[in-house]
Amino acid sequence: MDLEKELINLGIKEQVLQGLKKRKYHIFLGAGASADSVNNLDKNIPVISQFTKNLVKDFYLEDFYLKADLNGLFEECRLRNHKDESFFYDYLRDTFRCRNVAKWYEKFVQFRWKQIWTLNVDNVLHKAYNEHKEKSAFLTTNFYNWDQNSIPENSDDLSIVHLHGQISHPDKMIFTPTNYQSLVENKNTWHSIFEGIYEESPFIIIGTRLSNEFDIARTINKSKSLSNEHPTLYINRTIEDWQKPDFKRKNIHCIEMEAKDFFEQLYALAEKNNAIGLMESTKDIELKIKDKWQKLSSRDDK
Template identity: 25%
Template sequence: MDETWAEYLREVFLTPGFIPSDAHKAILQLDSRIIFTLNFDDIYERTANEAQPGSHIVKSYHDSDIPEFLRKDGRFIVKVHGSLNTPTKMIFTQEEYARSRTKNAAFYSCFEASLLTHSFFFVGVGYNDPDLSLLLENQSFLFDGGQPHYYLTSSDINADLIKSLRKNRNLKTIKYDKIDSQYSGLPACLSDLLELVENARRKLLETTNW
């Protein structure tokens, strides 16, 4: 890695001083215990810390104690591809993906366990990420008939791609109207989801059927 690479990445992702969007805030309000993020920046972490100081523990794929997010209480933000805090360990290339799956096998075992035991809701994730695609495809074919995960995307997604994601990665697509090129419709969609989530939680409290 070139010695200027870390400096360049920080200039791109940190120097502009990006502020949390309404979408970041809406995702936080969903109050998921575990958030897996493919982003290198710390915008979501800052969103969580500003709203609820000290409420979230941040882990990266290369941490030796990575199983904590599965075995301990609390809310976790897991950096699947690393972060700008340790630029030399950020995962960018196909080779880095392959090396990481071997070197950091403990993380991938935990990640796969999470995919088996939890329903994932993917927001703002590209469907062509090679690391994530491989994991989802492996589980889809290993555990045929398993419960699906959910992929939120704009309504202009191709119909054939929707079928492919369902067949090969066990992803059910949820479409929303992005409204414009800035995806202004996303926060409203997440707000609608939050209302449904809160209603479901109230029912759980009433029935105690965990």
């Protein structure tokens, strides 16, 4: 698919480009956004369906699988053939710790996103922003886990929120309906913030089917505000025909593309139209600091 032609057909090309230029877009990532990256096992980081199959195969759970959901599989993996959880946690780390980041992330990190929200527990974003530090649109990137209460103080920085936890803390990762329910009941800070932002802000949603994310279902089932001048985009490799009318009712534009193709074409389109939103130059930053210092000094003089 040609992204530029599709945006023109949808009548939203200029609105998307202006949103990128003005740093209005939030990013919402699902497992599909990590599937092109390689883990410590030299395999692609799995989406949840493949991960479930891997668990069954690697822990010899064929006899158990038909009788259990993922919650049951997790518990059985911890207990079967092992006296403690360390082996299972090592397995999770090898599965979701990224060794090689997909090449398209070199383009991804150059956009000035408003904020990134991810359902993924892997460290793909950490590695991408670290490896492409010299090309990143941000001097500082801060990562937050779903259970952290700290709120970003500097709006010039990029905040990346792991709504389902991170592989660095495998005991806090969210995979199962039981885990989801506890998030909803606890009403933790980041899910509350996301709920407040989602309805009124433009998003690019990519790599998730959304329907299985029980902890944010109430939020994403709301219609997007028509007052927002920048449209929300839902990107997935395949979008079922029956889903499209529902997304249309929610004021979400559907585009069937792979994550790789979407971000590579979006980068080319934004670069052509000066909408990348590049990081401010050192001179601009120094002038801002100088201006703030002068305001503080004048306030102190009073």
